[in-house]
Amino acid sequence: MKDTPPAEPSARRRFLRGAAALGGGASLLSGARAQSPEVLSVPPWSRQPGEPVLWQPYGLPSVHEKSVQRRSRGGTPFGGAASSMTPLQDLFGIITPSGLVFERHHAGIPQIDPDQHRLVIHGLAARPRIFSMDELLRFPSVSRIHFLECSGNTGSEWSAPSAASVQFSHGLLSCCEWTGVPLSVLLDEVGAADQARWILAEGADGAAMSRSIPIEKAWEDALVVYAQNGERLRPENGYPLRLFLPGFEGNMNIKWLRRLKLGAAPFMTREETSKYTDSLADGQARQFTFLMDAKSVITRPSAGQRLAGPGFHEITGLAWSGRGRVRSVEVSVDGGLQWQLAQLDAPVLPRALTRFRLGWRWQGQPAVLQSRVTDDTGYVQPTRAQLIEVRGLNSVYHYNAIQSWAVAPDGSLSNVHA
Amino acid sequence: MKDTPPAEPSARRRFLRGAAALGGGASLLSGARAQSPEVLSVPPWSRQPGEPVLWQPYGLPSVHEKSVQRRSRGGTPFGGAASSMTPLQDLFGIITPSGLVFERHHAGIPQIDPDQHRLVIHGLAARPRIFSMDELLRFPSVSRIHFLECSGNTGSEWSAPSAASVQFSHGLLSCCEWTGVPLSVLLDEVGAADQARWILAEGADGAAMSRSIPIEKAWEDALVVYAQNGERLRPENGYPLRLFLPGFEGNMNIKWLRRLKLGAAPFMTREETSKYTDSLADGQARQFTFLMDAKSVITRPSAGQRLAGPGFHEITGLAWSGRGRVRSVEVSVDGGLQWQLAQLDAPVLPRALTRFRLGWRWQGQPAVLQSRVTDDTGYVQPTRAQLIEVRGLNSVYHYNAIQSWAVAPDGSLSNVHA
Numbered sequence: 148m149k150d151t152p153p154a155e156p157s158a159r160r161r162f163l164r165g166a167a168a169l170g171g172g173a174s175l176l177s178g179a180r181a182q183s184p185e186v187l188s189v190p191p192w193s194r195q196p197g198e199p200v201l202w203q204p205y206g207l208p209s210v211h212e213k214s215v216q217r218r219s220r221g222g223t224p225f226g227g228a229a230s231s232m233t234p235l236q237d238l239f240g241i242i243t244p245s246g247l248v249f250e251r252h253h254a255g256i257p258q259i260d261p262d263q264h265r266l267v268i269h270g271l272a273a274r275p276r277i278f279s280m281d282e283l284l285r286f287p288s289v290s291r292i293h294f295l296e297c298s299g300n301t302g303s304e305w306s307a308p309s310a311a312s313v314q315f316s317h318g319l320l321s322c323c324e325w326t327g328v329p330l331s332v333l334l335d336e337v338g339a340a341d342q343a344r345w346i347l348a349e350g351a352d353g354a355a356m357s358r359s360i361p362i363e364k365a366w367e368d369a370l371v372v373y374a375q376n377g378e379r380l381r382p383e384n385g386y387p388l389r390l391f392l393p394g395f396e397g398n399m400n401i402k403w404l405r406r407l408k409l410g411a412a413p414f415m416t417r418e419e420t421s422k423y424t425d426s427l428a429d430g431q432a433r434q435f436t437f438l439m440d441a442k443s444v445i446t447r448p449s450a451g452q453r454l455a456g457p458g459f460h461e462i463t464g465l466a467w468s469g470r471g472r473v474r475s476v477e478v479s480v481d482g483g484l485q486w487q488l489a490q491l492d493a494p495v496l497p498r499a500l501t502r503f504r505l506g507w508r509w510q511g512q513p514a515v516l517q518s519r520v521t522d523d524t525g526y527v528q529p530t531r532a533q534l535i536e537v538r539g540l541n542s543v544y545h546y547n548a549i550q551s552w553a554v555a556p557d558g559s560l561s562n563v564h565a
Numbered sequence: 566m567k568d569t570p571p572a573e574p575s576a577r578r579r580f581l582r583g584a585a586a587l588g589g590g591a592s593l594l595s596g597a598r599a600q601s602p603e604v605l606s607v608p609p610w611s612r613q614p615g616e617p618v619l620w621q622p623y624g625l626p627s628v629h630e631k632s633v634q635r636r637s638r639g640g641t642p643f644g645g646a647a648s649s650m651t652p653l654q655d656l657f658g659i660i661t662p663s664g665l666v667f668e669r670h671h672a673g674i675p676q677i678d679p680d681q682h683r684l685v686i687h688g689l690a691a692r693p694r695i696f697s698m699d700e701l702l703r704f705p706s707v708s709r710i711h712f713l714e715c716s717g718n719t720g721s722e723w724s725a726p727s728a729a730s731v732q733f734s735h736g737l738l739s740c741c742e743w744t745g746v747p748l749s750v751l752l753d754e755v756g757a758a759d760q761a762r763w764i765l766a767e768g769a770d771g772a773a774m775s776r777s778i779p780i781e782k783a784w785e786d787a788l789v790v791y792a793q794n795g796e797r798l799r800p801e802n803g804y805p806l807r808l809f810l811p812g813f814e815g816n817m818n819i820k821w822l823r824r825l826k827l828g829a830a831p832f833m834t835r836e837e838t839s840k841y842t843d844s845l846a847d848g849q850a851r852q853f854t855f856l857m858d859a860k861s862v863i864t865r866p867s868a869g870q871r872l873a874g875p876g877f878h879e880i881t882g883l884a885w886s887g888r889g890r891v892r893s894v895e896v897s898v899d900g901g902l903q904w905q906l907a908q909l910d911a912p913v914l915p916r917a918l919t920r921f922r923l924g925w926r927w928q929g930q931p932a933v934l935q936s937r938v939t940d941d942t943g944y945v946q947p948t949r950a951q952l953i954e955v956r957g958l959n960s961v962y963h964y965n966a967i968q969s970w971a972v973a974p975d976g977s978l979s980n981v982h983a
Contacts, residue, residue, distance in 0.1 A: 174692065174754055176700055187685050187695055190677070193823070196771045197673030199644025202801070204634040206664040208623070209804045211679055212797050216622040226617025239744035239792035240708030244663060246624040247796065255615030259608070261629050267605050274592060277605055282594055287879055287924055290658030290910045326657035336592055353614045374657035376794065378665065379630050383620070386627045405611070461705055492708045494912045506705055 175459045217247055218314060227255025227353070230297065232318025235446045235465065240492070241292070241500040243321035245376045250383050251297050251319065253418075254353035257403055261379075261387040264351070266371070270409035273338030280387050283328055283373065286336075290326040291370070291393070292499045294467045296439050298396035298423060302543040304531070304550070308564035312451040316550065316562065317444045320465075322500035325391050327372030330365040333407075343409035347416070348390050351405040358399045359413035360392065361437075368393050371404065393498040394469030395437045396544075398423060428539030439469035441528050442547040443476055443503070443520035450565075454558035457511040462489075463504045468522035472496070475521045476503040482515035482551065482563075483530070489518070514554040515563060531564065593877040635665055636732060645673025645771070648715065650736025653864045653883070658910070659710070659918040661739035663794045668801050669715050669737065671836075672771035675821055679797075679805035682769070684789070688827035691756030698805050701746055701791065704754075708744040709788070709811070710917045712885045714857050716814035716841060720961040722949070722968070726982035730869040734968070734980065735862045738883070740918035743809050745790030748783040751825075761827035765834070766808050769823040776817045776841075777831035778810065779855075786811050789822065811916040812887030813855045814962075816841060846957025857887035859946050860965040861894055861921070861938035868983075872976035875929040880907075881922045886940035890914070893939045894921040900933035900969065900981075901948070907936070932972040933981060949982065 208215065215238075217231040230251040233243055250256075261280045269275035297319035303310055310316030334343075343362055350356040360369070370391040373380060380386040385402030392399050398418060413419070413435070425433040443466035448454055462480075466473045472495055477486035489503035503518065520528045529537075531548040538545075551563035626633065633656075635649040648669040651661055668674075679698045687693035715737035721728055728734035752761075761780055768774040778787070788809040791798060798804040803820030810817050816836060831837070831853070843851040861884035866872055880898075884891045890913055895904035907921035921936065938946045947955075949966040956963075969981035 175705075175750075176703060176754070187683055190681060190769060190823075192675035192677050192821075193769045193771060193773065196643070196645045197670070197675040198800075199673055200647040200649045200668045200670055200801075201635060201637050201644070202674060203664070204636075204649075205626070206635075206666070206799050206801055208796060209677075209679075209800050211805075215796060217619060217624075218622075219619050225614070226619070227614045229618040231618045231622075238795045239706075240742045240795050242660060242742045242795045244794050244796045246621070248624070250618045252615070252618055255617055256620060257610035257615040259610050259627075261627075263608060265605060281873060285594060285873070285876075285878055287593075288657075288881070288922065290920055292912075324658045324660045332593075336594070351608060351611045353611060355611065376662050377656045377658050377660045378626060378633060378662045381624050382616075382627050383618075383624055387629075403610075405608075455699060455703070458703075460703055463706070494710075494914060496912060502708055504706065 215247070217250065220315065228253050230319060232314050233321050234314045235318055235320065236313050236449050236452060238446070241322050241465070241502050242376065243323060245323065245378070245381050245384070248321040248323065248381070248384055249297065249319045251397060252352070252383070253356045256383050257352045258382065259351060259387060259403060264387050264405070266388060266404060266407070268333060268337045268407045271340035271343040271411065272409050273340065274336070276337050280373065283371065283388070286328040286332055288326055288328055289370065290324055292322065292324045292496050293391070293393045294320065294322040294498060294500045295397055295400060296320045298398065298439070298544040301546040304546050304548065304564065305542060306540045308562055310450065310562055310565065313444060313446050313449040316450070319397070323375045324377065325370060325372045326374035327370040327391065330369040330371055333371060334365055339409055342411050345410050345413050347406070347408040347410060347414040348401040348404060349406040350401045351403040356398070356401060356418065357414070357416045358401060358418055359416065360399060362409070364392055364395065394439060396423070396439055399437065423544060425538065425544050426541035428541060436545055440545065440547045441468035441470065441520050441522040441526050442466070443518040443528055444550045445478070445516050445518050445552060448516070448554070448560050449552050450560050450562045452560050454509055454554065456558065457509050460507050460509055461504055462507050462516060463502065464518050465500045466503055466518065466520040467500050468520065468526070469498060470522055470524050470526065471498065472523040473501040473520055474523045476501070477519045478503070478505045479517045480507060480514045483517055483549070486519065509554070511556060513556060516552045516554065517549050519549050633665070635668065638733065646671050648737060650732050651739050652732045653736055653738065654731050654867050654870060656864070659740050659883070659920050660794065661741060663741065663796070663799050663802070666739040666741065666799070666802055667715065667737045669815060670770070670801070671774045674801050675770045676800065677769060677805060677821060682805050682823070684806060684822060684825070686751060686755045686825045689758035689761040689829065690827050691758065692754070694755050698791065701789065701806070704746040704750055706744055706746055707788065708742055710740065710742045710914050711809070711811045712738065712740040712916060712918045713815055713818060714738045716816065716857070716962040719964040722964050722966070722982065723960060724958045726980055728868065728980055728983065731862060731864050731867040734868070737815070741793045742795065743788060743790045744792035745788040745809065748787040748789055751789060752783055757827055760829050763828050763831050765824070765826040765828060765832040766819040766822060767824040768819045769821040774816070774819060774836065775832070775834045776819060776836055777834065778817060780827070782810055782813070812857060814841070814857055817855065841962060843956065843962050844959035846959060854963055858963065858965045859886035859888065859938050859940040859944050860884070861936040861946055862968045863896070863934050863936050863970060866934070866972070866978050867970050868978050868980045870978050872927060872972065874976065875927050878925050878927055879922055880925050880934060881920065882936050884919045884921055884936065884938040885917065886938065886944070887916060888940055888942050888944065889916065890941040891919040891938055892941045895937045896921070896923045897935045898925060898932045901935055901967070904937065927972070929974060931974060934970045934972065935967050937967050
């Protein structure tokens, strides 16, 4: 009895169409080295048994991938108030492995005993409560895939572009599956008052990192999160509990969450007065700029990498929007004169990274690679000149302009504005 | 200038409806211990700076989560031909962290140098070729979230149910985002002949693990995969290259892939003649049973766990089908007399795990928890009796019946058939 694989004509047509668009039955890498199968020898690891099962009860990457790691610019007086970046140039798809999710701490990573951790919800509430982790795990929960981006991501591109790689220019960006309790469920549990319009969220770190959250976000899609990519949160991502506000700037997603206070007005914490505001050219400050605007970047090939030679290459990268879904991504190989529509990997999820791809035959000439995202509100990612015209050069936050990578005749790539 | 969060009435209605269905403004955990916020003391980790950024350039779980690990039944004469299981009872959402993806090896984990690894594609092809990893990375690629399940998963439930936990009964199951080259692209590259109907896939491990793949699967959705959950494959999952056949039994997804040979007929390897066939009661053997049928299981609460006490609890678990998408999941708390429709977390993806949830108020009485999936072909997960009636008790593979967890008055859970 043989099971016949199910016919899925639409899927098959998609695959065939993809291949046909790139040259039909002809070789894509015809210019590359081709070896005859006869020369293939049996490698040493095929001649002997390998490591046993449970060699690593909790698995780790191959020793050959040691260079794929978070990196920091350094330069801060205290390593607990610093950031490290995700190596986007070495990653694939949309999920960031938890071990490589970017870091931004204000007083380091507290080492919290989950049995001792508590969340208090108080203020304008009929039934203020303290919750243990075991209690929080009994509530209705939900899992969602969302990006997380520091509002300072790409900040160096404003006035002093120097980043040697997309890790250093765009690496304060990650995307995970997050699991937790809808904040709306907890607000019902404590009986949030009608007058409550803002929520103070406070972390259990030494900085007591705190921000004011508009209560509309709690009713919309905010989560109190205890798991990330299937397992409990990592220590540097808020273990055992964090706030998650899909599409909002990273620092509002308070890690090591210990307190939510309901109030009638924003609490004006230091992180929203002295910092995390955008200074404009005329001296005004944009405050409470919660949503991360649409943005995209080509991650491969990108600055610091080198094309192996002329011929077929895949251009791929990431696009996202704090306002919703990615509608389309266009790619240019001539610095923005002509644009081609890139393919998007399914699923395209709201407030999640979206992977885009475009096949490209490089002829060995200089080129400038760019990507431009449009989100489902119709917002189009601006050029660097357009962004600076509106926002000036005083800000370090919320830079979201089109990124340009130059390809030299030797195949090496660099940041055009560095 | 204040950014108003976008109104998304449908999302807000969904959240409110979910909360309302569970009791509106009333407390869900009213029976549980409630503390006054006044007693909350400042914990020690809030009084001092924590660990610096890059404390772990590649991050790891908290030391408090050490018990969340792969486990093996042991008992095989050689640890290289064994399996380890994913701790489903401790996981959330649909993504399995790469460090906890189940293992099944036939000659251990080869330690492969990716620069030395080659893939040969030959046989009925106009342009047989050897590919290096660098060459494969230049081809068009795609990322997809799919489950992977050993055909022997839940095998112990056939005739000797004894599993102490869902990890031991259902843990040969994981779900990741996989990235690689569509096999159809590579078949075009080598000029697959019209007479080619089957593909021999062979691994670079000491067992030269090999299976025959129907070529229709290559044209449909098969991938040659080099990345998993955003980073390169883990050694135990095939580093640097594996075959991925969405929905097909695990062992056909050849790890450490080194050879694809195109032929006119199946190759009848030892893994599809002496093994991986299903012996029926009448002595016939079901061979080439590629597709994993629809299946579901409640992961929390499950055998070995204990409910903290009467009151509200969330019942949650996983459902999947090798034939496509999950259409619905029903949950019973009385051993199958009455069924309620569970909520499904979005996105519900084809041939991927789907997370289901149902709120439940436990009254402290004995209960039997079950889940039943229906996939988008209309196939309904069978009861244990229905499955055994059709398939007999001689098989160790492809068990997919409804699982039953008994809840005792003290809140402890056990496997009904153990």
